[in-house]
Amino acid sequence: MNKPFLLLASLLFLCFSLQVRAQQYSFDQKIALAGDGGYDYLSIDEVNNHLFVSHGTSFHVIDLATEKQVATIDGMQGVHGIAIVNEVNKGFISDGKGKAVVVVDLTTFKIIKTIALPEEDEDGIIYDAYSKKVFVFNGDSKNTCVIDINTLSLVKTIALDGAPEFAVANGKGLIYNNLEDKNSLKVIDTKTLEVKATYPLAPCGGPTGIAFDAANQRLFTGCRTNKGLSVVDAITGKVITTLPIGAGVDAVVYDAETKKIYVSNGDATLTIIQQKSADEYIVIQTLSTQYRAKTMALDKKTKKIYVSAPEFEPGTRKIKPGTFAVLVYKPA
Incomplete structure (x- = not known):
């Protein structure tokens, strides 16, 4: 190997290393919130x-x-999740114990309507801009209810034959939904409101969070059983690679601008992965967070990460009263 090539390779590695270090995340602040209930x-x-x-x-x-x-x-x-629909200035909240979707005004935060549903355990919920419909995923009933954003009524219930977890829309008429108990992924056609395909996710076990890279047609699925993040070809369903993450994964977020994948885990870690190409990935940071801080949101403008959790009695899942908060992490 010639010296100029070695020098170039060394410079490229140094630049990448400096870039990674410059983008390391650290704790910023804690936003205390009242109440001691569950969280999602x-x-x-x-x-x-x-x-x-x-x-x-x-x-x-x-x-x-x-x-x-x-x-x-x-x-x-x-409550579990909320689907934001700015074009009608409404938020759609999944109320699992209430067997309903609660519609709220996004500026006054007043409840507009409660849509009663015949299903159990309304959990994950997303908006599909292509079909102008909200999809709420019902864990115990193993299906999804489709709601029209204008009439605020139930349009159809689609059987999924498994317990749905997180879902993501591709913006062109497809929704990808993880089935936690089947180790598979359902592809829902939002034009026909039917299941179009089922992708097996082995070696992924217990899939939960999911994110989508539209430019490369890649899905990122968090897997609890094998503590991995699987990269899946959204067109063929092929599992391309699986990267190591923490235990108890829940949420997964992809930022198309920085080409980073963020994975929040219940074991007090948050795994940050850099996408180098459609099929090449590297873990660049394992951020220390808080026990069971497993759900997350990323502000795409500031790049700050928000996770929520209370403090627990040591060695238990007993919540310490008055400790629930949002933890904020910022890039350097």
Whole structure:
């Protein structure tokens, strides 16, 4: 190997190493929130610059400009997620214990309508801009309910034959949904409202969070059983590679601008992965967070990461009263 090539390779490696170090994340602050109930998804309304934090029977609303709570949406029975639909200025909340989707105004935060559903355990929920419909995924009923954003009514229920976890839309008429108990992924056609395909995810076991790279047609699936992040070809369903992550993964986020994948884990770690090409990836940081801080949102403008969790009694899942908070991490 000639000396100029060795020098070039060394310079490229040095540049990459410096870039990675410059983008390391660190703890920024803690936003304390009242209440001791359970907690689940976090979502960001990019238009209004608000962070929605699921917590027990309510949602906290945080202004991302000040990182202060500005509202609380109360009166539900057991909330999980919220689908943000700015074109109608509405948020659609999955109320799992209430067997309903609760529709709220995104600026006043008032409840507009409660849509009662005949299914059990309304959990993950997303908006598909292509079909103008909201899809709520029902864990115990093993299906998804489709809701029209204008009539605020149930359009159809689609059987999934497995327990659905996170889902993501490709913006062109397809939704990809992980089935945690089947180690597989369902492809839903939002034009026909039918399941189009099923992708086996081996070696991925217990798939939960999922994110999508539109430019490269890649899916990123967090897998609890084997503690891995699987990269999947969205067109063929082929598992391309699997990277090591922490235990108890829940959420996965992809940032197309920086080409980073963020994976929040229940073992007090957050794995950050750099995409080098469509099929090449490298873990660049394992960020220390907090025990069971497993759900997450990424502010695509500031690149800050938000995770939520209370503190627990050592060695237990007993929550210490008054400790629930959103933890904020910022890039260097």
